[in-house]
Amino acid sequence: MFKQLQNNDLGNLEVTLDGCKILVPQGTSVAAVVLAQGLRSTRTTPISNSPRAPFCMMGVCYDCLMIIDGKANQHSCATYVKQGMHVETQQGVGPALGDAR
Amino acid sequence: MRDHYQLIIIGAGPAGLAAAVTATNHGISCALLDEQASPGGQIYRAIESAPATRAQVLGSEYQQGKTLAEEFRACSVEYFPECKVWSLNSEREVGVLYKDQSKIISADQVLVASGAIERPVPFPGWTLPGVMQAGAGQILFKSAGVIPSDGVVLAGSGPLLLLLAWQYMQVGVEIKAMLDVTPHSNFLSALTKFPRALLAHHYLTKGLIYQRDLKRAGIVSKMAVSNLKAEGNGELQSISYRHLGREHSIETGLLMTHFGVIPDIWLTQAAGCQHRRDSSQQCWRPQHNEWGNTSIDGILIAGDGAGINGVRSAEYAGRLAVLQALFSLGVISQAERNQQSINPRKQMRKERHIRPFLEAYFAIPQNMLATTDKSTIICRCEEITAGEIRAAVDNAHGDSNQVKYLSRCGMGPCQGRQCANAVAHIVADAGGEAISDSSLFRGRPPVAPLTLAQLASLSAENAS
Numbered sequence: 001m002f003k004q005l006q007n008n009d010l011g012n013l014e015v016t017l018d019g020c021k022i023l024v025p026q027g028t029s030v031a032a033v034v035l036a037q038g039l040r041s042t043r044t045t046p047i048s049n050s051p052r053a054p055f056c057m058m059g060v061c062y063d064c065l066m067i068i069d070g071k072a073n074q075h076s077c078a079t080y081v082k083q084g085m086h087v088e089t090q091q092g093v094g095p096a097l098g099d100a101r
Numbered sequence: 102m103r104d105h106y107q108l109i110i111i112g113a114g115p116a117g118l119a120a121a122v123t124a125t126n127h128g129i130s131c132a133l134l135d136e137q138a139s140p141g142g143q144i145y146r147a148i149e150s151a152p153a154t155r156a157q158v159l160g161s162e163y164q165q166g167k168t169l170a171e172e173f174r175a176c177s178v179e180y181f182p183e184c185k186v187w188s189l190n191s192e193r194e195v196g197v198l199y200k201d202q203s204k205i206i207s208a209d210q211v212l213v214a215s216g217a218i219e220r221p222v223p224f225p226g227w228t229l230p231g232v233m234q235a236g237a238g239q240i241l242f243k244s245a246g247v248i249p250s251d252g253v254v255l256a257g258s259g260p261l262l263l264l265l266a267w268q269y270m271q272v273g274v275e276i277k278a279m280l281d282v283t284p285h286s287n288f289l290s291a292l293t294k295f296p297r298a299l300l301a302h303h304y305l306t307k308g309l310i311y312q313r314d315l316k317r318a319g320i321v322s323k324m325a326v327s328n329l330k331a332e333g334n335g336e337l338q339s340i341s342y343r344h345l346g347r348e349h350s351i352e353t354g355l356l357m358t359h360f361g362v363i364p365d366i367w368l369t370q371a372a373g374c375q376h377r378r379d380s381s382q383q384c385w386r387p388q389h390n391e392w393g394n395t396s397i398d399g400i401l402i403a404g405d406g407a408g409i410n411g412v413r414s415a416e417y418a419g420r421l422a423v424l425q426a427l428f429s430l431g432v433i434s435q436a437e438r439n440q441q442s443i444n445p446r447k448q449m450r451k452e453r454h455i456r457p458f459l460e461a462y463f464a465i466p467q468n469m470l471a472t473t474d475k476s477t478i479i480c481r482c483e484e485i486t487a488g489e490i491r492a493a494v495d496n497a498h499g500d501s502n503q504v505k506y507l508s509r510c511g512m513g514p515c516q517g518r519q520c521a522n523a524v525a526h527i528v529a530d531a532g533g534e535a536i537s538d539s540s541l542f543r544g545r546p547p548v549a550p551l552t553l554a555q556l557a558s559l560s561a562e563n564a565s
Contacts, residue, residue, distance in 0.1 A: 053233070
């Protein structure tokens with residue numbers, strides 16, 4: 001559904017998306033990266049298990065929630081990619097507190 | 102981050118940036134808090150990092166943000182990017198989350214420059230993956246150079262839809278159709294506002310040029326479209342709509358919609374500022390005077406968060422609000438405040454000539470604001486339908502907040518940002534009441550979700 005406008009925007013940060021290693025450009029939100037990778041939905045809802053995808057891209061709708069580095073319910077549109085980041089599609093409310101603290 | 106500042110500005114869009122520059126020119130201690138990683142807000146998103154070719158497609162209005170961002174970087178404001186503001190109260194205490202540490206800081210004056218959000222207008226299928234807001238499409242383009250690869254249908258109403266279509270066309274995105282829901286009757290109501298709009302003719306000219314270019318490119322454009330529906334199993338596969346009395350459908354994996362923008366009022370609501378229904382802008386906005394003073398002493402508002410007036414107006418409003426803050430702080434005299442406000446006020450008035458025309462022309466039809474289709478999901482988070490909301494209205498005695506308690510609509514992570522307006526309209530419609538100042542959900546802190554660990558980090562901060 002989406003693509004990177006210029007090939008030289010492909011980037012050099014290595015990120016894991018649902019177990020697959022991908023190269024992504026620096027300074028990009030996780031949501032932009034996963035959409036450009038062709039991911040259709042970023043989570044399923046806790047109520048009816050329906051798939052959802054980023055809707056507003058500005059931190060308002062909370063439909064882009066994903067599991068990022070083990071933490072569930074992270075705003076993928078407001079989280080910027082980092083080298084070695086682990087990003088996963090979230091099912092429902094996600095795993096019980098991945099926050100290890 | 103200090104515990105106290107003379108001025109705290111919330112938001113780094115045009116209003117916040119201009120305010121920070123003006124404030125620090127007068128030497129006061131000033132902090133600017135913003136949720137994004139770099140200045141610009143939504144309108145000037147990625148203004149410092151967007152490659153020249155991308156900035157060129159985004160247009161001269163976007164590029165104007167560059168100068169403002171440079172002035173901002175050169176000024177002495179304490180800038181806190183990636184900072185979540187989760188509370189503001191009438192004592193001007195601001196709850197923030199910065200580097201995973203919660204903190205309450207205070208100020209003598211607080212300027213809220215929260216900007217706007219896209220007006221959420223529910224329609225059948227709007228929760229399907231593949232349906233997005235047009236602003237989301239623009240953010241993907243501005244910040245990451247990400248564009249649709251297999252075509253897109255654009256639907257809704259308002260200048261942003263036209264602008265996005267034109268920008269997409271420039272970079273070779275296939276636009277399968279432009280579906281405009283603006284009813285013909287809007288044309289008549291906008292006619293009386295047209296003479297004043299001519300004073301801001303450069304906006305009108307730009308719109309006409311975009312329309313001409315799209316037409317020349319052969320892009321299918323339908324006016325007065327109704328019954329918009331997104332359809333598909335688990336993801337968007339097609340859309341359908343009614344035009345000239347006939348049903349049509351288009352196969353598409355991507356639909357971007359736009360129904361105008363409304364002020365982001367969650368923070369001013371949480372602070373207890375009085376809000377008013379603005380029937381012309383079809384939204385609720387904080388009550389304020391010509392200097393940006395809200396109903397609470399020391400809390401000011403500027404930019405689209407105060408009411409939608411556009412990017413240039415926001416910049417001037419930011420400067421005016423800071424002049425008022427400087428006067429309240431005793432830094433400048435009343436005469437100095439008045440003198441320095443003459444130019445920005447004049448510029449701001451000029452910018453606003455176009456607004457009444459745009460508001461009337463692009464007004465969203467009532468049957469879209471208060472949908473009668475019972476199966477349409479209104480609350481995206483809790484998946485509450487229009488039918489469930491209508492069914493709750495009687496027991497809730499026609500009160501939106503009671504509907505919320507009975508149905509759970511507005512109680513999910515977005516805290517009603519996506520459903521509050523629709524619920525207010527549906528409740529008024531179902532109860533046969535007029536929409537009013539108090540039709541909206543009440544807003545309370547925290548205005549953004551926090552984990553208990555993040556909230557608990559407050560006590561560690563206070564003990565240290």
